[in-house]
Amino acid sequence: MAKPGCRETCGDLIIPYPFGIGPGCYYSQGFDVSCEDNHTFMHNSSSRVEIYNISLLGGQVRANTLIASKCVYKNGTTTDGWASTDTGRFFTISSKANKLTAIGCFTLAFLGGYNRHRAGTGCLSMCLDQQSVDQSGQCSGMGCCQTSIAPNLISFNITFDDRYNNSDVVGFNPCGYAFVAEQDWFRFEASYLEDNKFTEKFKDGVPAVFDWVAGNQSCDAAVKNRSSYACISKNSQCVNSPNATGYLCNCKDGFEGNPYLEDGCQDINECKNPDQYPCHGICSNTIGHYSCSCASGTRSKDPKISPCSPNAASEKTKLTKMFIGIFLILQRLQ
Incomplete structure (x- = not known):
């Protein structure tokens, strides 16, 4: 639900307030987003962060982060690219949902960040040859490593240790990569070590979870x-x-x-959603609540939990009426 008079979507993504597109449509600086070719970006971020999903209830956004890479080629040329993400004071990279991941042989990646204090971590991925690369899809340290990150980071940089490079394995692994991504999303493939297949596949970055707060x-x-x-x-x-x-x-x-x-x-009209708000009797919606009662002549300890059944007095009345009816019929037949 956007602010009245403001744009509600960008492509397929719903933009709920406090987020918004354009002046007067967002709560405060940091929640302003831009819509470009049906893609949503954090407008005030120094990094080009694309938003994939916004959760109001959980206070999270799913967005992309950039990939750092370092390559050594057979002709002796090298490339060294670091990655930086800065999302502003109301957003932090989730330490519970994400991991720092490094891919490569002889790749030592560092993450340095800021959360009112300087914080850092790193991991080392090793492999001597193609046969030593872990083929299970897990990041065991042989071709891929993962580690936890510090909580409440509002910005971070990813760099590599120059003492480790791929020169001894350049034939099958010229490049090393590092990134922060959603840990449940990533599954390692040994083919990522070949050429620059990984960055070709994820040229726009990798998905990560950011926590946000209203204040x-x-x-x-x-x-x-x-x-x-x-x-x-x-x-x-x-x-x-x-x-x-x-x-x-x-x-x-x-x-x-x-x-x-x-x-x-x-x-919420609970009576319209019996799967979530059960009632085995007569449902009545009230503001903020709902009531559930049994019909006259029936009872239940809790009709929200168990069905209503005829009470003993009602059953006795029915039997009495039935016997009187039978008696009157027999009287007429005599």
């Missing part, structure tokens, strides 16, 4: 400043982000929509 304060601090407080829907609530330093907005239980917009959280 860098806690909920207790944010709610005191109403002029900048982002949770403006009447039925919204503030939640401290489980993944980053700051807060997010959610709709309260029983409501759905966009908590960052006025009247953005609307009542």
Whole structure:
């Protein structure tokens, strides 16, 4: 749900507020995005970061990061390319969802970043020949390595150690690569070591998960400043982000929509969705809730859980009426 009067999509991607395209359509600087040939980019990022998906509830975006590469060719020429990503103060690269990955033989990659302090990590990928490359698809250190990254990084650079290069294996592995990507997305293929097949396949970068927050304060601090407080829907609530330093907005239980917009959280009619909100009796929607009751003459300990069944008094009444009916019929036959 975009801000009223603003563009809602770019290609197939929905752009929900606080994100927005154009002046007046986003919450604050950092949430402004651009739409170019049906592709969405973080407008204020110093890196060319393309957004693939935006999650309001989880406070995450799925976007691309660039690949660093270092090559040594048979003719003796070398290329050395580093990669840098900077997304601004409301976005951090997710340390839970991503890994630093390096591909190559004799490839030592470093990631240096900033999260109010300088932070860094690295991993070494080795292989003496093609036969020693791991063929299982895993990053075991033989042709591919992976390691965790520090939390709350707002920017990072990827570089290589010059003491390690591919000169001894240039016949089958001229290049080494390194990148930060979604760990569940990547599966190593030994063919990535050949020529520059990896960068040809992923020339636009690789997907990674970024955490975002509406503000860098806690909920207790944010709610005191109403002029900048982002949770403006009447039925919204503030939640401290489980993944980053700051807060997010959610709709309260029983409501759905966009908590960052006025009247953005609307009542859920639970009775129209019995698979998610079960009722084995008579369903009645109320604002923010729903009730479920049994029809007259039936009962259940909880009709949201178990079906309603005739109560004992009702069964006794039915039997009495049946016997009276039989008696009257027999009287007429005599």
